[in-house]
Amino acid sequence: MDVVTARWTARNGWSPRLPDWDGLSTLLLVLGDSDLLDGTGDASAALREVVDAHPRSVVVGCSTAGQVVGAEVADGGLTACVVRFATSRLALEASAVTAAGSAEVGRELGQRLRSRGDDLAWVLVLADGLDVNGSALAGGLAGGAGDGVLVTGGLAGDGDRFERTWVLVDGRPVAASATAVGVYGADVQVRASSRGGWSPLGPQRSVTRAEGSLLLELDGRPALDLYREYLGDRAQGLPGTALLFPLQVRTPQRPDRDLVRTVLGVDDAARSMTFAGDVPEGSVAQLMRTTTGDLVDAAGDAAAAAALPAGPPVLALAVSCVGRRLLLGRRTEDELDAVVDRLGGDDQVVGFYSYGELSPAGSTGCDLHNQTMTLTLLREAAS
Numbered sequence: 001m002d003v004v005t006a007r008w009t010a011r012n013g014w015s016p017r018l019p020d021w022d023g024l025s026t027l028l029l030v031l032g033d034s035d036l037l038d039g040t041g042d043a044s045a046a047l048r049e050v051v052d053a054h055p056r057s058v059v060v061g062c063s064t065a066g067q068v069v070g071a072e073v074a075d076g077g078l079t080a081c082v083v084r085f086a087t088s089r090l091a092l093e094a095s096a097v098t099a100a101g102s103a104e105v106g107r108e109l110g111q112r113l114r115s116r117g118d119d120l121a122w123v124l125v126l127a128d129g130l131d132v133n134g135s136a137l138a139g140g141l142a143g144g145a146g147d148g149v150l151v152t153g154g155l156a157g158d159g160d161r162f163e164r165t166w167v168l169v170d171g172r173p174v175a176a177s178a179t180a181v182g183v184y185g186a187d188v189q190v191r192a193s194s195r196g197g198w199s200p201l202g203p204q205r206s207v208t209r210a211e212g213s214l215l216l217e218l219d220g221r222p223a224l225d226l227y228r229e230y231l232g233d234r235a236q237g238l239p240g241t242a243l244l245f246p247l248q249v250r251t252p253q254r255p256d257r258d259l260v261r262t263v264l265g266v267d268d269a270a271r272s273m274t275f276a277g278d279v280p281e282g283s284v285a286q287l288m289r290t291t292t293g294d295l296v297d298a299a300g301d302a303a304a305a306a307a308l309p310a311g312p313p314v315l316a317l318a319v320s321c322v323g324r325r326l327l328l329g330r331r332t333e334d335e336l337d338a339v340v341d342r343l344g345g346d347d348q349v350v351g352f353y354s355y356g357e358l359s360p361a362g363s364t365g366c367d368l369h370n371q372t373m374t375l376t377l378l379r380e381a382a383s
Contacts, residue, residue, distance in 0.1 A: 001085050001380035003315050005350045007069055008050075008078040010042045018082060022054045027083040027090055027181065030061035031352050033076060034158040036173045037063075037166050046078055051171035058090045060179050061168040062126045064352035065157030065322035071336040073325070073353070075159070081350040083315060085380055088185035091116045094169045097128055097178040103136035105178055110144020110151070113182035120145060121188035122378070124317070125153035127178035129165040129355030133213065134368035135259075135277035137178065138358050142366035145182075151366035152192045152376040153180075154319035155356035160326060162264075165355070187380050193306035194359045194374040196260055197298025198288035201245065202230060207283040213264075214272055215247075215279045222271035227263075230287055239263045239273075243323040246371050247275065250284045257361040260288060262323055262370035276356055277368040288371075292331050295324055299373040300338035306375045307342075316343055317376040318351030324371060325353045335373060347377075 067079040156165035166173035209217035242263035357374035361367040
């Protein structure tokens with residue numbers, strides 16, 4: 001497996017130059033800003049050029065809240081990662097997606113990929129970051145792909161604006177869509193890990209009334225009232241200040257999984273809160289808090305937990321939450337440094353800051369995470 005990662009800027013073009021690896025066994029990942037939806041400007045022209053140069057390759061990508069290249073995070077321009085496999089096969093599926101239909105879309109994408117071969121090893125999913133139910137999409141994908149298949153990826157971002165996102169479909173930026181790449185073969189080695197670095201704050205509370213991602217009551221009280229009590233003066237900045245205090249959710253069906261949910265919006269009239277993923281009734285919920293040091297340490301822990309056995313260099317796909325970037329501020333690259341430091345010197349790191357991270361929370365399945373650093377380590381070891 002060969003990997004080259006490059007950055008494009010209007011001033012310097014591609015650095016380094018992209019290799020001529022177009023072929024059926026080549027995966028091209030392209031990351032950029034949400035304004036590429038407009039289809040104008042130098043970055044859009046550069047995107048069309050690189051897509052046109054890979055007519056036989058599997059081409060995917062999405063908008064971001066920051067592009068990750070090694071230990072650096074960049075805005076503007078483009079980031080491209082070209083992966084040429086030696087023995088593994090690739091397949092691509094895409095579909096329009098909405099929040100209401102996310103579970104069915106995920107299931108169909110997973111089933112289509114599974115039908116192409118029983119040796120499906122990994123599914124990389126990229127999806128719209130706004131009009132989607134990330135937890136439903138993740139569950140549908142895992143179910144459709146079947147047992148033993150690792151499903152990871154992320155939801156597209158739009159900086160800190162939360163206005164519009166895209167994924168590449170047929171080489172073009174498209175809103176309200178999801179794409180899934182299947183990687184097949186016995187030589188695929190892949191492992192994932194997700195770490196947050198958050199600590200509990202206050203007592204555990206029961207989710208007594210909720211509808212999907214809409215949280216209405218905790219312990220029989222309006223959810224927004226309780227949240228405002230904890231935030232104090234910071235409650236005036238809701239929903240933005242809620243990034244400082246996400247919610248940990250544990251369901252009765254899966255008590256081994258701790259999922260973190262970020263607030264997307266509040267309804268003062270209904271005294272309710274909307275989260276980025278489902279908060280099921282009957283769950284146990286608890287507010288969380290963190291420090292910049294804890295976030296950085298957790299990123300390093302994620303790299304250590306995902307480590308593959310000794311062997312050839314790996315490609316590390318890093319998907320971190322926009323909330324972490326906003327909290328870390330100028331220390332954002334510290335968490336990327338922590339990842340790079342835990343990996344080998346020849347390993348490559350590429351990825352993005354997202355509106356949701358997709359990875360198993362336990363030993364199986366796939367879940368939506370918020371406020372985590374999620375890493376997928378990939379290599380192809382020829383047998």
